[in-house]
Amino acid sequence: MASYQKFLHVGLALDPIHVGTGGARIGRVDLTIVRDPVTRVPKIPGSSLAGVYRTYVAMHFEEQPKPAQSQQSPQQPSQTQRQKPYYPDCAGLGQPRPDGTGGHCGQPNCPVCTVFGFARGKDQAGGFAGLAAFSDAHVLLFPVPTRRGPHWVTCPMALRLVGLEVSGVQDNAVYLENASSGDRLNLGWLFLEVRPCTQFQQVKKTLQGLGVPDYICNRLAILPDDLFIHVVNSNLEVRTSVSINPETGAAEEGALFSYEALPRTTVLVWEVIAKNPKHFKVGGRDVDVTLSCSQKLDNPDKVAEITKKAHPYLEHLGIGGMGTRGMGRLRVLYASSAPSTPPTINCSQNASASPGGQP
Numbered sequence: 001m002a003s004y005q006k007f008l009h010v011g012l013a014l015d016p017i018h019v020g021t022g023g024a025r026i027g028r029v030d031l032t033i034v035r036d037p038v039t040r041v042p043k044i045p046g047s048s049l050a051g052v053y054r055t056y057v058a059m060h061f062e063e064q065p066k067p068a069q070s071q072q073s074p075q076q077p078s079q080t081q082r083q084k085p086y087y088p089d090c091a092g093l094g095q096p097r098p099d100g101t102g103g104h105c106g107q108p109n110c111p112v113c114t115v116f117g118f119a120r121g122k123d124q125a126g127g128f129a130g131l132a133a134f135s136d137a138h139v140l141l142f143p144v145p146t147r148r149g150p151h152w153v154t155c156p157m158a159l160r161l162v163g164l165e166v167s168g169v170q171d172n173a174v175y176l177e178n179a180s181s182g183d184r185l186n187l188g189w190l191f192l193e194v195r196p197c198t199q200f201q202q203v204k205k206t207l208q209g210l211g212v213p214d215y216i217c218n219r220l221a222i223l224p225d226d227l228f229i230h231v232v233n234s235n236l237e238v239r240t241s242v243s244i245n246p247e248t249g250a251a252e253e254g255a256l257f258s259y260e261a262l263p264r265t266t267v268l269v270w271e272v273i274a275k276n277p278k279h280f281k282v283g284g285r286d287v288d289v290t291l292s293c294s295q296k297l298d299n300p301d302k303v304a305e306i307t308k309k310a311h312p313y314l315e316h317l318g319i320g321g322m323g324t325r326g327m328g329r330l331r332v333l334y335a336s337s338a339p340s341t342p343p344t345i346n347c348s349q350n351a352s353a354s355p356g357g358q359p
Helices: 046-062 086-090 111-116 156-162 200-209 225-234 300-317
Strands: 004-013 020-024 031-033 132-134 137-144 151-154 165-167 173-176 184-187 190-196 220-222 237-244 251-261 267-275 330-337 344-346
Touching: 004 137, 004 300, 046 086, 046 111, 046 132, 046 300, 086 111, 111 300, 132 300, 137 156, 137 225, 151 184, 151 225, 156 165, 156 200, 156 225, 156 267, 173 184, 190 225, 200 220, 267 300, 267 330, 300 330
Parallel strands: 031 251, 151 220, 165 344, 173 190
Antiparallel strands: 004 267, 004 330, 020 031, 132 267, 137 151, 137 267, 173 220, 184 190, 237 251
């Protein structure tokens, strides 16, 4: 059996999402969001995803009923009976409190500590990296206002993340499924020439197979990579807030601040890499997590199934900051393995509409 397996995830922002850089910056807004250091496109770091997934998975298992004493194996009682709370202990930072309570349990039968890892001691000696790893969540489709209503823009660089190799998108223009000669379209404040893309149906079909809603797939636009970066950063949601004085109930003087976020209906894509539990040991012992129906955690598919327990919580409790200001909820549209053979799509103006994307 393979040592690992990759699972592609696609999510839809139900609210604006703000994953901040950790402090104020001098510029257009006070509180900026995390960006890729090379492309400068906003993203959600894999560490943020891993932390939120861990917390929500711990919540899920904490809500499950504790096994009855009569159902436990007398030979291995510790493998069926919970030794400590999954939440918040196994979801926390891992360091026990001064009185010795709390902290990660680090047991080979804990679904939280084995899948997401754990730390022991301040130097993290004797810790375990975990069976699940998370990539950054990148922008796949980004909503932009136009005079014809909203359009969701993407680019070859973004489509490559879902296995689509698009060529022929190079000039500074908007590539649509249908376009007439001399037609132009604004993307925010930019006014660009519209060009047809004869292979648009393949792009739409792939995105629909990933769970992207039809109201988005029917309003797609493809941009060159460099223009996509510019359009995304020019159309982020920017809000202004102010702290309230609890004594007067009015705005606190000098407490006005602005912050940016990925807008609602942004479509994001990320990967979960699940390792094979049979190839790892925890504290010198085999991973021995019992799932429902007495199944064991013994392959990458089951590791991925544990991470999916976080998805309902992610949709309702969200990710990132500014949660009290209506931000953060993220609905997972698709969670499975990535396509193995990416098709090649030619969106040049002279390309034919052959199914294989070849001229």
